[in-house]
Amino acid sequence: MRWFYFWSGYIMRLKNEILTSTLVFLILYPITLFLWLQVKGYYSQVIVRIGADLSAWAMGVEVEKIVYGQEDSLVTFVRSIYTNRGFNDLLLDIKLSVSGYSFNVPLTLSLTVALFYLYKWRKRVFLEIVAILASIHLLAVYSYCSLQIFKQLLNPEPKFFSKVLLFSLEFTWTFADAFIIKFEPFLIGVYLWLTGKKKSNKAQN
Numbered sequence: 001m002r003w004f005y006f007w008s009g010y011i012m013r014l015k016n017e018i019l020t021s022t023l024v025f026l027i028l029y030p031i032t033l034f035l036w037l038q039v040k041g042y043y044s045q046v047i048v049r050i051g052a053d054l055s056a057w058a059m060g061v062e063v064e065k066i067v068y069g070q071e072d073s074l075v076t077f078v079r080s081i082y083t084n085r086g087f088n089d090l091l092l093d094i095k096l097s098v099s100g101y102s103f104n105v106p107l108t109l110s111l112t113v114a115l116f117y118l119y120k121w122r123k124r125v126f127l128e129i130v131a132i133l134a135s136i137h138l139l140a141v142y143s144y145c146s147l148q149i150f151k152q153l154l155n156p157e158p159k160f161f162s163k164v165l166l167f168s169l170e171f172t173w174t175f176a177d178a179f180i181i182k183f184e185p186f187l188i189g190v191y192l193w194l195t196g197k198k199k200s201n202k203a204q205n
Helices: 002-059 098-102 105-117 125-154 160-180 184-204
Strands: 062-067 072-083 086-097
Touching: 002 062, 002 072, 002 098, 002 105, 002 125, 072 125, 086 098, 086 125, 098 125, 105 125, 105 184, 125 160, 125 184
Parallel strands: none
Antiparallel strands: 062 072, 072 086
C-alpha cells in the first residue's frame, strides 16, 4: 500500500502546486499588463533603434530619422543614387507597431513567474527570458525593415543572388511574425520546462 499513499500524496501536491500557479498567474497578469503599458514605449525605442540601425547597416542604406510613439514608431531610411541630374535621395518610411511584435510580453512574463511554483531554475533564468524576448523582437524589426528596404529602395534586378536574398528575408520575417512571436509563451514555457528538468536531473546525480 505504500505505493498507493506515495502516488496519492504526489498527485495531491502536484494538484495544489498547479492551482497555486494558476492563481498566481491570474493575479499577476493584470498587474504585468498594466506595468507593460507604462514601459513599452521606452522598450520599443531601444528595439526599434537597434533593429533599424542593424537593418540599415546590412542593406547599405542610412537611417534618416526615427519618430517614436507610444503605439507606433516611424523609421525613415534614405539611399543616395546618382542620376543625370546628380545625386538624389530615395526615402522610405516604415511604420512599426509596438504591439505587433511585443503583444505577448505580459502573458509570457506572467507565465514565467507562475511556473516558478512548478519548477526550479537558475536565479538568472528571468534575465535569460527577457534577453530571449528582446532578441525575438529585434529579429522581427530587423527582418521587416530589411525586407521593405530590399523591395522598395534597392529595386534589385532579377538575378539569382537577388532572388535568394529576397527569399531569405521573406522567410525570416514570416517565420518571426507568424511562428515565433505568436507562440512566444509556449516556446518560453518549453524552454523553462527543459531548463528546470535538466537542473532536477543534475540534482539527482
